[in-house]
Amino acid sequence: MQSGYLYLETRDDHPGMVRLRKSIELPSTQQGEAGASIRAISSYQDVDAAAMHVHEHLKRHLVDIDTHLYKVSLAEALAALRTLSLTCRIVWTDPAIDRETLDAMDAFIEKHKRGRRRRDILIRIISWIAIALLVFNLLTGLFGGRTGIWF
Secondary structure, eight states: OOOEEEEEEEETTEEEEEEEEEESSOOOSSOOGGGOEEEEEEEESSHHHHHHHHHHHHGGGEEETTTTEEEOOHHHHHHHHHSOSSOEEEEEEOTTSOHHHHHHHHHHHHHHHHHHHHHHHHHHHHHHHHHHHHHHHHHHHHHSSSOSTTO
16 A cells, blocks of 8 residues: 555647546646646545546546546546545646536536435445344244244
8 A cells, every 4th residue: 555646637639538647756737748737636545546446437438548548528537536435635636627627527526426325325225124134034033933034
């Protein structure tokens, strides 16, 4: 487990493409690799796990696994950085990002939170049904010999 930084890069000559990079040292916000613009930097206690989680969010948009290149909007990539269940500290966000992109990012984050809430509710319902069935089986097995549901 190694702490580090994840950051997003975009290039003007490749619109709609975002590259995810990781670094142990804080990257410079001035310029990314080969003229790319760094758009956001986040700090994580386990940078490898964080990169895996971001990839999990963006895997349907993957273009090149070796260079971590995704064909995705900047808003969705920013949301993927911020919706991780890991401890995250947003170090820097490019002030040149327009308001529409930030609003779209907020919409992606809200959609993710709604999906997570629905999934949690479904798991809770299934758990309570399983507990109720186990209790019912226990009670019918105690008072009727071997007449439990699954015996």
